[in-house]
Amino acid sequence: MNNFIDQIPPPTAGFRYVILGDVYEVVVSNNTDVILYNKMTGIKEYTPNKFISLLREHEIKPYFDGTYKTELTKAEEIKVERIRLYIEAMRAHPSQNPVANSTVEEISNKLRVTRPDVKPYKPGTLQNLFKEAQSFRFNYTNLVVSKRPIHSRTIVQIETYELMTKALNEVLLNKPDIPLTNVYQHFKALFNKDFSCGTPPTYNTFLNFYNKIYPRSNKVASRGKDFIEKEYDALVGVIAPTLPLRSVECDVKHIYIYLSSQKPKTSGEYSAVNTKLTLYMAIDACTSAILGCYVDKSGNESANGVLNLMSDVIDTKNNPLGGLPTEWVFDNGPGFKSDIVKDFNVQLGSSIRYARKQKGRDKPHIERFFKTLTDKFLLELNGFIPKRNGKEIDLKTISRQPLLTLNEFESELESFIQNYNTRSTNKKTHRGE
Helix, strand or coil, X not given: CCCHHHHCCCCCCCCEEEECCEEEEEEEECXXXXXXXXXXXXXXXXCHHXXXXXXXXXXXXXXXXCCCCCCCCHHHHHHHHHHHHHXXXXXXXXXXXXXXXXXXXXXHHHHHHHCCCCCCCCHHHHXXXXXXXXXXXXXXXXXXXXXCHHHHCXXXXXXXXXXXXXXXXXXXXXXXXXXXXXXXXXXXXXXXXXXXXXXXXXHHHHHHHHHHCCXXXXXXXXXXXXXXXXXXXXXXXXXXXXXXXXXXXEEEEEEEEEEECCCCCCCCCCCEEEEEXXXXXXXXXXXXXXXXXXXXXXXXXXXXHHHHHHHHXXXXXXXXXXXXXXXXXXXXXXXXXXXXXXXXXXXXXCEEEECCCCCHXXXXXXXXXXXXXXXXXXXXXXXXXXXXXXXXXXXXXHHCCCCCCHHHHXXXXXXXXXXXXXCCCCCCCCCCC
16 A cells, blocks of 8 residues: 655654744654754754644644755756746846736747747746745745645645555455445545544545545556455555456557767767657556557557557566456557557457547547647657647757757656556546446
């Protein structure tokens, strides 16, 4: 079971907490005392039980300033620089009124011309962002880190989420088709047992937790009849299902992107290489989890790419979410309709259903993911070309940007998929209802 509360720092020397608006640092923490210090207000002293009690009541809050988890993801680094570019321009504006409509409009128009590589903000968003940055004393790293979901959860929420996860794991992993209303009753029993006072969250809150927070890997695991809990995976709360999967949708996406060459020029600078990549993706139609991915740098759809994708899906040794599907839902492209792919599938014993041409609703989950991939990942990358519209590309502007190598692109894509498979989801349906 994923332990949400482990992500909040314990009362250990060196950690900091907010008490009545002031930040205190733990200087002593043992079995009898928790002592915190603020150079302006002095010492606060508690017993460990009292300290935990105040944490539960949210009167003491963990102080997050990025010191606990300062390592930023690539997307967060880009976000920090994007915020810095706009906010610093607002702060330096001669009008001395950084959030005025005229100031915001002038800066936005200027940066659209001078920095076309940076995605612009809407005026209202920029004004609110300035106020947020001001509250963080213009520490943009801390501002971005504070947006991580765990930083906005209270202790009570975290403990409640743990109970919800426990209820879902205990019931769904044994009876995957049971309605969520029955699971909710089990959660209420656990809540009343663990909390001496208070009212359990409503069913709608429980359903919202299942849809948006409950880990995708656990949902995938609850799909089959039998389950294998691997020794290592059990430690991190990932449960691998046995065969088979139900329906797996597969498709390809062609993208154009400028990548950095592996070998620098004689000047020592890396050149920008216009590259066409073909991304082969497989998605579970039941949970929308990505089960397989293959990047082909040749740029053309092929049977070899499809075979690599299928092999990735069925490789349960290296892919804990994978398995042998009952049905493949394939795109209508030449790679998927090749004889070698059909022959390979005969050995697997799965059925194949081909989506109709220009009918996205025949494979809606993979189509939706490709849109998410473009909006949340590809558009954030330097050098990505959204469409081949025939317009001249400014190679000088692109060459001045920090570009990824092919290996770095594949690594970033893998990280995005892992995050997508475990992050919150807006999926509104449940197979048991």
